[in-house]
Every structure is written in C-alpha cells, then in structure tokens.
Amino acid sequence: MPAPARSAPYLPGQEEIRRQNLGAVLRHVHLHGPTSRAELTGRLGLNRSTIGALAADLAAGGLVTEEPPTVALRAGRPSLVVSPRSGGVYARALSIESDRLRAACVGLGGRVLDLREVARPPGMPAADAAGPLACLVRDMERGLAEGARCAGGAVAVADTTRDADGRIRIGRADAELGAALYAEFPADPGFVAGDLADIAALAEHARGVAAGTDDVVYLHGDLGVSAGIITGGRLVSGHRGHGGKVGHMVVNPGGVRCGCGSRGCWETEIGVAALLRHAGREPGTAGLAAAAAEVLRAAEHGERTACAAVHRVADWLGLGVASLLNVINPGLVVFGGSLRQVYAAGADVVHRRLDVSALPASRERVLLRAxxxxxxxxxxGAAELAFGRLLADPLNAGVAAREETGLRATDGGVP
Amino acid sequence: MPAPARSAPYLPGQEEIRRQNLGAVLRHVHLHGPTSRAELTGRLGLNRSTIGALAADLAAGGLVTEEPPTVALRAGRPSLVVSPRSGGVYARALSIESDRLRAACVGLGGRVLDLREVARPPGMPAADAAGPLACLVRDMERGLAEGARCAGGAVAVADTTRDADGRIRIGRADAELGAALYAEFPADPGFVAGDLADIAALAEHARGVAAGTDDVVYLHGDLGVSAGIITGGRLVSGHRGHGGKVGHMVVNPGGVRCGCGSRGCWETEIGVAALLRHAGREPGTAGLAAAAAEVLRAAEHGERTACAAVHRVADWLGLGVASLLNVINPGLVVFGGSLRQVYAAGADVVHRRLDVSALPASRERVLLRAxxxxxxxxxxGAAELAFGRLLADPLNAGVAAREETGLRATDGGVP
Structure with missing residues (x-):
C-alpha cells in the first residue's frame, strides 16, 4: 500500500547530496565496523573515486581512520580499510530505570568505552537523576583518550513517572529532565530524551535481534510494561510521542485496578507485581524486581507455585501479544526486561495462547525472540539516538575536528 | 525520535527530479483543485519558469488543462489556472462490502463521474464479485467522454473473508480476486486490492476529516470491525499487509466466542451482531446490517432497550479506543461504517470510558470525529490508490497521451 499523498517535491542540491553520502559512509562503518573502500563502493552504489574522497574527508574530520588491511587478499594495491574512530568520538548514553541509574560513554561504532551505575532510591523523580548521572559521566570522561569529542547525549527513561496522587503521567517529566541535564552540561550538544522501550527497540533494530526487520514490536517489562513499535522501518512515536504504552491496553476489564486509574490493564497481569501476586509472595525489602527474579529462579528449579505463577503470566502475555499481532501485524516480537525471562520460562504457554487468539494471517509469519x-x-539505543545528528551531517554537526579540516561548520552547540 | 538507521544514499538524477516535480504539480491540482501557476510557484517552492514548463508538459500529456482565470484580480498578464482533466482521465474504483458490491469511475481531481451498485448475495466469495463488478464498470465506461483514459483500478475488500469452516481468514482471497479482475480487464493497468478500512482511511486522510493529520486511527464497523492506521503520515500495513485487524483485539476474555476462534474479540462487543444481541433482537430476513440500523433508529426515538444496547456498545467502543490511544497515541480517531452511528448516539458514553481507561497523555490531545x-x-480511497502510479510518474505511467507529446514511455500495461 503506498503512502498517503504529499505535496512538497524533494530537490537536493550538490551540498545536500554530499552530506547524505558522507552520512551513508559514516553510518555504514558505525553499524557494520571496519569496511574496505572497495566494499563500501559496492554496498553504497557509489563509484570508487567518490568513496575515496568521502572517506578522506571523514578521516580529515577525525571521524574515521584509514589503514591498509592487515592481510592483503589480492595482488595489486590493497583497498584502504575505513574504521570508525571509537576512542575519538563518543556519545553520552544514560538510562533512568526503576531501580537504578546507568550511564555509558559509547564510542562511534557502538563500542562501550565505559559504563557506570548507581542505585535509584525508590520514589526519586526522573529529573532528580540528572545530578547523579552527570557525576557518573564526568568521572568516566576523565578516563577517555585525550582529545575525545562528545557527539551528543541521550537519556532513556523507564515509564514510571507518577503524579503526586500516584496516577501514572507519561511524558510529564521530560522537559524538567532536559532542563536539569542542560544545567549540568551547558556548553555541550545537549540530550535527547525518550521512552526506554522505544530506545531499546532502536538498539535491537540497529545492532540486535531485530536488525534487518522493518516491522517489530519490542516489549519491555519492568514495574510497568511498554513497547517500542517499529513499522515500515520507522518508530511509531504517535501524535505527541506517547505511542507504545501497551501496558495500558485493557485485557481484563474485570481484573485488578492499575496505577493509571483504569482496571485490567495488561501490565496488571504481566508486570513484575503480577508475578509476585500470582506466586503469593510479598515484595520484601529488596524491591519488586528482585523478588520477581526470585520467583523466576524458583520456577526454573520446578517449584510448583512459582511455575503456576509464571504460566499464568505467560498466558496473559500471549493474550496481549495476540492483540498486538492482530492490530500491528509485526514480523518480529522481541521480549526484553523482565518479559525476557517470562518468555524464556513460558514460551510454550505463549504460543498456545497465540494459536487461539491471534488471526492465522498474523500469527503464521511472526517470529518471537528474546x-x-x-x-x-x-x-x-541511547547512544544510537545521540549519534543521530552526527550521522545525518558528519562534518557540520559540531563534532568533527574543524581545526584540522578547515571546513566551515555551523554552530554545533545547540542544546 | 529519528527513524532507525538506513545505509543507502539517495541520489536523484535530473530525470528523477523532473518526475518528482511533475508528480508534485499533478498531485496538488488533483487534491486541491484548480490552482494558478503563481500559486503553485508559492506552494511547491519551485520557480516560475519551472512551474510553467511542468504545467505545459502535463497539459501536453492530456492530464491537465490551462486556462486564463475567469476573473483577473490584478493588472498585467494573469497567471494561467491549472486544472485536473477530470473527464479525460479516470480510475476504476471498486468496493466489496458485506451486503453490496459498488463501482465508480472517479475522474482525476476526485470527481465521481459515475457510480453503480448491486446487492452482494450472502456468502458470495470475494473473488466471485469480479464478474458483477466488471459489468458495472463496462456499463459506466460506455457513458464516459470519448477518449477518456483509465489510470488504473483498485478494489476495497471488507474484512469478511471466511474459511469453509467459518473461521475468518484475512488476506486469503486477495490473489484470487486479483486474478479474476485481471481476467475481466486483461489489457488494462490492472487492480490493486486492499482492506476496506485501510482504503477508507486513505480517503479520509486525502479528502476528508483527517486531511492534514498524520497520526490517525480510522475505525470501520460492519459485520466485523477493522481499522486503517496512519502513523507519521503513512499507513501501517504491517509485515504482510494484515495490520489494523483491531476487531480481534481481545477486550473481554470471558466474553462470547468470535468467528476467528478466539473469545471476547472487540468486534463481538461492538459489531452489528453485538448491537442486536444487546437489544434482544433477531437479524430477520433483511440481514444484520438492516436490523442494526433499525436498533439505532429506535434508540434515536428513545426506545429504552435500544438505548441501553447502544450505550453498552458505546462503552465497549470506548474501552477499545482507550487501548488504541495508549498503544498508538493518534491525534485523531475517526468513526466510520456502523460505528459512525454508534458514536453519534453514544459519544458521551465513549468519552466517559476514555476518561477512565485512556492515559491522560494520550487522551488529552486526541480528537474524536465521525x-x-x-x-x-x-x-x-480506492480511486486515490488507483491514481498512485500516475501521480508518481505522470508522463510515463502509460496513461498520458503519448501520441500527443512524443515522449518515450515505459510500457504501462503491467497488471
């Protein structure tokens, strides 16, 4: 089915075409690692001299290195190998999860240069995480190679923001968090914020189990459940960026009350709290996530009540997945967070439920994966998001080594 | 949130740019009606001489006319007005609905030149509709202007295909139907088939209540319920084209059995059969749709049982819409088919349910419209789909009057 009508024609000039080609070369080595000029020529459908010039420009900008291959496969002059400068250009990647705060410096090419985490105190608002996260980042940055440049930052926020009255408010904290992070890093390229499930979906799509699949539902279980939905290769962000709150599909209208004020939301049946409820256990002092992990371990060892609880959650998991298959018809469903373990323990239950509740047309061609x-x-995923600006315009994103290239660059210091 | 990574660079040549610009001009007058060259210059961001040349080429190809405006607004030479040749270029638009078969000849610009319909006998397979539909088309075509050329055809198929055992099989009939239509019109540009809700969504997006909105859920009620989902301006077709089967979201796991084999699917609570069931009525000899219309009329006149039935359906309608708002976060929900009347009669019930079951972030900015x-x-919508090839490449789609222009054209007779 073609896309709905658009009026505006697309008219790239020479500069725009060069920018796109630079982006394509840099993106290729960023995602696929060191690649020879000859291979880039074939993969990107550009001629040899164009690839040579683009690679040389990227190297002069300090974004890639070019070296002869360690082993020459043919006679004649070997094709130079283009590699991302992982140690020289990095992204600040942050995540605010239900029970911890994590930060990493991720080099161009996707190599994690350093990673730190601290506990998130129960009830800590997302915006208050900016300070502790900034400490982790600064500490890591002291250990990076001299002259390493930051391409940008992004923060993945787990879907756990609540009002003073306890009702879940999606999206409210984003602006405050952005301002708090900007206060910590005023001179730098700033941070993009996104839903943790959306960002994890981008990661699985770029470098994980969903690479090469254009219609994906990535399900992330934690205290809540949300999804990163990719259709036709693009993330479904929705009208206001709140798409993917699948944890609040109503699957059991006669069920228990949800933190959002509704009743029978999917996450009340498949979240970690449901696992504990079905197992007849209390959260204890270690927190919900730890107690739920305990149930999953007990089920692995065959403990009866734990097994029954996992099966019950897996059945509800299958029911909601069936609805999503019918609505979105993905080619792949990925289980992440706590749902990774639930699926691992109850895959047969999930599949039996799909046989009953998903339409054959949507069920027969879908893959389910951890x-x-x-x-x-x-x-x-946060690093991928943070590198987005650099990959869209490698030599003008305020990251390339301008003093070395003498290129005229636009101001890159946009927050 | 940016789109996931893509490697291939985009390198349009001069011919490609010209093709895109011709498409942009033709699409503009097709969607917005007669437009002066001066206005096109402003709207499309192209210079005056380029617009003049493009319009002249389209006119030479028999796709538009160019005439001086009937009233000159300023002194000096008036800007020619470019209009789509509605009578000269048309699409064959077909729909296979639960109780009838419909066909129209729709002129470029969206004017319905002629429209016919016949009853669809209960149980008639979709593929068997090709013959009767072809008769309607041929009959209409005899009345069209001499020399009128067909740009293509499309058929919207309501989501009612069933196996021999009564289980709903989505998509199975499409290939058979395509072959049957090709047998009726072997020499012509062929037909595109699509789900009726998807195609109606495209129509509302191009020319209806959803024009200008990029995140839309269009809900279509008939015997079944399905949706055309548009996110980021593009239709969600899914991995195999089966997206939007929202009628098979499980909303009431303890509810009645659905034709798909599952239990408590949304359409068992909001389809026309549910309306009759809640009203305690039988379908009668006139069929489900007619009996349901009778209940809606009785509710309008305040008949108690009918009102209660409409309210109950409206409450379930709100519950499913809440789930879709949470999952997809559209800016607009459109109610079509039988749901148009259910929404008209029970809008307050739908909104009350959304207040309880939809997240504030998704609910507060959404519009609900008939x-x-x-x-x-x-x-x-079928006509829009059928015009797609012409609008993408106006002078090479096998429709333009080649003999008049002398342009070299690719073979347009692809089925």
Missing part, C-alpha cells in the same frame, strides 16, 4: 542486548539495550 | 465521506469513502 532480546539480544540484555540490560544494555537502553544504553546502546 | 467520518466525513460516509459510505463513499471506500470508493474515493
């Missing part, structure tokens, strides 16, 4: 990047998905 | 194009949305 997330590949584990807990780091949010940080890896 | 469909604007009524029953014709499917045909208008």
């Amino acid at each position: 997330a590949a990047l584990g807990r780091d998905a949010a940080l890896i | 469909a604007a194009l009524g029953r014709d949305a499917a045909l208008i």
Whole structure:
C-alpha cells in the first residue's frame, strides 16, 4: 500500500547530496565496523573515486581512520580499510530505570568505552537523576583518550513517572529532565530524551535481534510494561510521542485496578507485581524486581507455585501479544526486561495462547525472540539516538575536528 | 525520535527530479483543485519558469488543462489556472462490502463521474464479485467522454473473508480476486486490492476529516470491525499487509466466542451482531446490517432497550479506543461504517470510558470525529490508490497521451 499523498517535491542540491553520502559512509562503518573502500563502493552504489574522497574527508574530520588491511587478499594495491574512530568520538548514553541509574560513554561504532551505575532510591523523580548521572559521566570522561569529542547525549527513561496522587503521567517529566541535564552540561550538544522501550527497540533494530526487520514490536517489562513499535522501518512515536504504552491496553476489564486509574490493564497481569501476586509472595525489602527474579529462579528449579505463577503470566502475555499481532501485524516480537525471562520460562504457554487468539494471517509469519542486548539495550539505543545528528551531517554537526579540516561548520552547540 | 538507521544514499538524477516535480504539480491540482501557476510557484517552492514548463508538459500529456482565470484580480498578464482533466482521465474504483458490491469511475481531481451498485448475495466469495463488478464498470465506461483514459483500478475488500469452516481468514482471497479482475480487464493497468478500512482511511486522510493529520486511527464497523492506521503520515500495513485487524483485539476474555476462534474479540462487543444481541433482537430476513440500523433508529426515538444496547456498545467502543490511544497515541480517531452511528448516539458514553481507561497523555490531545465521506469513502480511497502510479510518474505511467507529446514511455500495461 503506498503512502498517503504529499505535496512538497524533494530537490537536493550538490551540498545536500554530499552530506547524505558522507552520512551513508559514516553510518555504514558505525553499524557494520571496519569496511574496505572497495566494499563500501559496492554496498553504497557509489563509484570508487567518490568513496575515496568521502572517506578522506571523514578521516580529515577525525571521524574515521584509514589503514591498509592487515592481510592483503589480492595482488595489486590493497583497498584502504575505513574504521570508525571509537576512542575519538563518543556519545553520552544514560538510562533512568526503576531501580537504578546507568550511564555509558559509547564510542562511534557502538563500542562501550565505559559504563557506570548507581542505585535509584525508590520514589526519586526522573529529573532528580540528572545530578547523579552527570557525576557518573564526568568521572568516566576523565578516563577517555585525550582529545575525545562528545557527539551528543541521550537519556532513556523507564515509564514510571507518577503524579503526586500516584496516577501514572507519561511524558510529564521530560522537559524538567532536559532542563536539569542542560544545567549540568551547558556548553555541550545537549540530550535527547525518550521512552526506554522505544530506545531499546532502536538498539535491537540497529545492532540486535531485530536488525534487518522493518516491522517489530519490542516489549519491555519492568514495574510497568511498554513497547517500542517499529513499522515500515520507522518508530511509531504517535501524535505527541506517547505511542507504545501497551501496558495500558485493557485485557481484563474485570481484573485488578492499575496505577493509571483504569482496571485490567495488561501490565496488571504481566508486570513484575503480577508475578509476585500470582506466586503469593510479598515484595520484601529488596524491591519488586528482585523478588520477581526470585520467583523466576524458583520456577526454573520446578517449584510448583512459582511455575503456576509464571504460566499464568505467560498466558496473559500471549493474550496481549495476540492483540498486538492482530492490530500491528509485526514480523518480529522481541521480549526484553523482565518479559525476557517470562518468555524464556513460558514460551510454550505463549504460543498456545497465540494459536487461539491471534488471526492465522498474523500469527503464521511472526517470529518471537528474546532480546539480544540484555540490560544494555537502553544504553546502546541511547547512544544510537545521540549519534543521530552526527550521522545525518558528519562534518557540520559540531563534532568533527574543524581545526584540522578547515571546513566551515555551523554552530554545533545547540542544546 | 529519528527513524532507525538506513545505509543507502539517495541520489536523484535530473530525470528523477523532473518526475518528482511533475508528480508534485499533478498531485496538488488533483487534491486541491484548480490552482494558478503563481500559486503553485508559492506552494511547491519551485520557480516560475519551472512551474510553467511542468504545467505545459502535463497539459501536453492530456492530464491537465490551462486556462486564463475567469476573473483577473490584478493588472498585467494573469497567471494561467491549472486544472485536473477530470473527464479525460479516470480510475476504476471498486468496493466489496458485506451486503453490496459498488463501482465508480472517479475522474482525476476526485470527481465521481459515475457510480453503480448491486446487492452482494450472502456468502458470495470475494473473488466471485469480479464478474458483477466488471459489468458495472463496462456499463459506466460506455457513458464516459470519448477518449477518456483509465489510470488504473483498485478494489476495497471488507474484512469478511471466511474459511469453509467459518473461521475468518484475512488476506486469503486477495490473489484470487486479483486474478479474476485481471481476467475481466486483461489489457488494462490492472487492480490493486486492499482492506476496506485501510482504503477508507486513505480517503479520509486525502479528502476528508483527517486531511492534514498524520497520526490517525480510522475505525470501520460492519459485520466485523477493522481499522486503517496512519502513523507519521503513512499507513501501517504491517509485515504482510494484515495490520489494523483491531476487531480481534481481545477486550473481554470471558466474553462470547468470535468467528476467528478466539473469545471476547472487540468486534463481538461492538459489531452489528453485538448491537442486536444487546437489544434482544433477531437479524430477520433483511440481514444484520438492516436490523442494526433499525436498533439505532429506535434508540434515536428513545426506545429504552435500544438505548441501553447502544450505550453498552458505546462503552465497549470506548474501552477499545482507550487501548488504541495508549498503544498508538493518534491525534485523531475517526468513526466510520456502523460505528459512525454508534458514536453519534453514544459519544458521551465513549468519552466517559476514555476518561477512565485512556492515559491522560494520550487522551488529552486526541480528537474524536465521525467520518466525513460516509459510505463513499471506500470508493474515493480506492480511486486515490488507483491514481498512485500516475501521480508518481505522470508522463510515463502509460496513461498520458503519448501520441500527443512524443515522449518515450515505459510500457504501462503491467497488471
């Protein structure tokens, strides 16, 4: 089905085409690692001299290195290998999760240069995390290679913001958090904020189990449940950026009350609290997540009540996934966070439920997979988001080494 | 949130740019009607001489006319007005609905030149509709202006395909239907098939209540319920084109069995059969749709049982809409088909349910509206789909009057 009508014609000039080509070369080595000029020529459909000039410009800008291959495969002059300068250009990647704050410096090419985390005190507002996260970042930055330049930052925020009255308010804290981070890093390229599930979905799509699949539902379980939904290769952000709150699909109208004020939301049946409830356990002092992990471990060892609880959650998991298959028809569903373990323990239950509740047309061609990047998905995705501006316009994003190239650059210090 | 990474650079040549510009001019007058060259210059951001040349080429190709304005507004030479040749270029638009088959010839610019319909016998497979529909089309075509050329065809198929055992099978009939239509019109540009709700959504997005809104859920009620979902300006078709089967979201796991084999699907609570069930009525000989219309009329006149039935359906309608708001965060929800009347009669009930079950962030900025194009949305949308190839490449789509222009054209006779 073609896209709805658009009026504006697309008219790139020479500069725009060069910018796109520089971005394509840098993006390729960023995602796929060291690549020879000859291979880039084939992959990107550009001629040899163009690739040579683009790679040379990126190297002069300090974004890539060019070196002869360690092993020459053919006779004649070997094609130079273009590699991202992981140690020289990095992103600040942050995540605010239900029980901890995490920060990483991720080099161009996706290599995690350093990673730190601290506990998040229960009830700490997301905006208050800016200070502790900035400490972690500064501490890591002292250990980076001299002259390393920051391409940008991004923060993945788990979907746990609540009003004073306890009702879940999605999105409210983003502006405050942005301002707090800007206060910590006023001179730098600033931070992009996004929902943790959206950002983890981008990570799995760029470097994980969803690479190469254009219609993906990534489900992330924590205290709440949300999704990063990719259709036609693009993230569904929705009208105001609040898409993917699948934890608040009503699946059981006669069920228990949800923190959002509604009743029978999906997360009341598949979140970590549901797992504990079905297992007849209390959260204890270690917190919900730790207690839920305990139930999953007990189920692995065959403990009866724990197994029954996991099965019950897996059945509800299957029911909601069936609805999402029918509505969105993804080619792949990825289970992340606590749902990774629930799926691992109850995959057969999930599949049986899909056989009943998903339409054959939507069920027969879908793959269900555990997330590949584990807990780091949010940080890896945040780095991808942070590198976005650099990859869109490599030599003008305020990151390239201008003094070395003499290129005229626009001001990159936009918060 | 930016789109996930793509490697391939975009390198349009002169021919590609000209093609895009021709498409932009033709699309503009197709969607917005007669427009002066001066206005096109402003709207499309192209210079005056470029617009003049493009309009002249489209006129030579028989796709537009150029005439002086009927009233000159300023002194000096008036800017020519470019109009789509509605009578000269048309699309074959078909719809296969639960109780009838409809066909229209729709001129470039969206004018319905002629429209016919016949009853669809209960249980008639979609593929069997090709013959009767072809008769309607041929009959209409005899009345069109001499030399009128067909730009293509499209057929909107209501989501009612069932297996021999009665289970709903989405998508199975499309290939058979395509082959049957091709057998009826072997020499012509062929037909595109799509889900009726998807196609009606495109119509509302191009020419109806959703024009200018990029995140839309269009809900279509008939025997079943399905949706056309547009996010970021693009239709969500899903991995295999089966997206939007919202009628099979499970909203009431303890509810009645659905034709798909599951239990408590949304359409078991908001489809026309649910309306009859809640009103304690039988379908009668006139069919489900007619009996449901009777309940809605009785509710309008204040009949108690009918009112209670409409309220109950409206409450379930609100519950499912709440889930869709939370998952997709649209800016607009459009009610079409039988749901148009349910919403008109029970809007207050729907809104009360949203207040409870939709997240404030998703609820506060959404508009709920009745469909604007009524029953014709499917045909208008099918015409938009059918014109797609012409609008993408106006002078090479096998439609433009080649003999007049002398342009070299690719073979347009692709089925």
